[in-house]
Amino acid sequence: MGLVDTLMGKESSALLALDISSSRVKLLELTGDATRxxxxxxxxxxxxxxAVADNQIANAEVVAEAIGKAVKRSDTRLNTAAVAVTGSSVISKIIDMPATLSEDEIEQQIGFEADQYIPYPIEDVSLDFQILGPSERDPDMNSVLLAACRRDTVDMRVAAVEMAGLRARLVDVEAYALQNACQLLVSHLSGAGAGQTVAVVDFGASNTCVNVVHDQETVYTREQSFGGRQLLEEIQRRMEIPASEALRMLRSGELASEVRSDVLPNFAELMAQQIDRSLQFFFSSFTESDTVDQVLISGGCALLPEIDEMVERHLGISTKVGNPLHGVRVSASARRNRVDMEGPALMVATGLAMRSFH
Incomplete structure (x- = not known):
């Protein structure tokens, strides 16, 4: 069972990670293993x-063309790819099933009972599952994570990949890819995050995903509709410039004085409010910790100048920009300085690429 060959990485093989967002395609290939x-x-x-609207691919041909250009520029030799669907398009549920069941038997039983968990006709969804381990409620049962996504959402991503001349080997869920990258990010902290509660907040173009890692284990996730698009639109409005020029300004760091002195600090305050709101939800649902030791921000918004310092002033919690590829070796063709500079925006791509090691 799976969205293509597999969802959530049950198999391991060399994979080319393709993070398809609303503004660009990011391609990443990792070699070695999880420790090196x-x-x-x-x-x-x-x-x-x-080309991508409301987290859905609206024009597969245009996206395929962008993938093809990225593949050519990267000079990769891989032709098997991993992509991800957004959490908002995925329904996930943890169910308990007898520990004696094999994976084939679990797949068969889920097929019979899927209509109890999925509010769509079974023929319209792609399903997958992952055994999490023994149930906390009953030692004779296993907790099983069931994930389902509308088939048309999956098919559009697969179509774009295949039109680019690649094979879609794995379709993941962005939230799960982010959790992979979060574990790598936290491992860079003092003591590898042992005994700490760390909030990793990934600000994308349209969505923000919060992962709280407590004592090296992800204990809370939340996705909300907020991202860099709000900043882009405000710059357009203030400067009276087209979206393309506002985007060029943000990516180059050549920000007008009005943007630096007013627009950016106001946006940082909004970012802090989003983080604070998510942490309040976390504190209300998690009893083992009532504080967060550090906030790590990532995603495209993390590339904004001095954004961590501005967010920290509003939040009152130590805040740093997180780069999942910090300290990772980089081949000459991939260009060290570019990976270092753009690394904070590569959380999803990194999490997808790490599926090669699982």
């Missing part, structure tokens, strides 16, 4: 407006 990785290939390609 190397960035073998890396490239990005911008997408035109509306």
């Amino acid at each position: 990785m190397q960035v073998k290939s890396y490239a990005t390609e911008d997408l035109p407006p509306n």
Whole structure:
């Protein structure tokens, strides 16, 4: 059972990670293993407006063209790829099943009972599952994570990959890919995060995903509709410039004085409010910790100048920019300085690429 060959990484093989966001395609290839990785290939390609809308691919041909350009620029030799669907398009549920069941038997039983958990006709969804381990409620049962996504959402991503001349080997869920990258990010902290509660907040173009890692284990996740698009639109409005020029300004760091002195600090305050709101939900649902030791921000918004310092002033919690590829070896063709500079925006791509090691 799976969205293509597998969801959530039950198999391991060399995979080319393709993070398809609303504004660009990010390509990343990692080699080695989970303890000693190397960035073998890396490239990005911008997408035109509306090629991806509301987290769905609206024009597979245009996205395929961007993937093809990124592949050519990266000089990768891989032709098997991993992509991800957004958490908002996925239904997930943890169910208990007898520990005596094999994976084949679990797959068969889920097929029979899926309509109890999924509010769509079974023929319209792609399903997968992962055995999490013994149930806390009953030692004779296993907790099983069931994930389902509308088939048309999966098919559009697979179509874009295949039109680019690649094979879609794995379709993951962005939230799960982020959890992979979070574990890598936290491992860079003092003591590898042991005994600490760390909030990793990934700010994308349209969505923000919060992962709280307590004592090296992800204990809380939350996704909300907020991202860099709000900043882009405010710059357009203030400066009276087109979206393309506002985006160029943000990516180059060549920000007008009005943006630096007013727009950016206001946006940092909004970022802090989003983080604080998510942490309040976390504290209300998790009894083992009532404080967060550190906040790590990532995603495209983390590339904004001095954004961690501005967020920290509003939040009152130590805040740093997190780079999952910090200290990772980089091949000459992938360009060390570019990977270092853009690393904080590569959380999903890193999590996908790490599926090669699982």
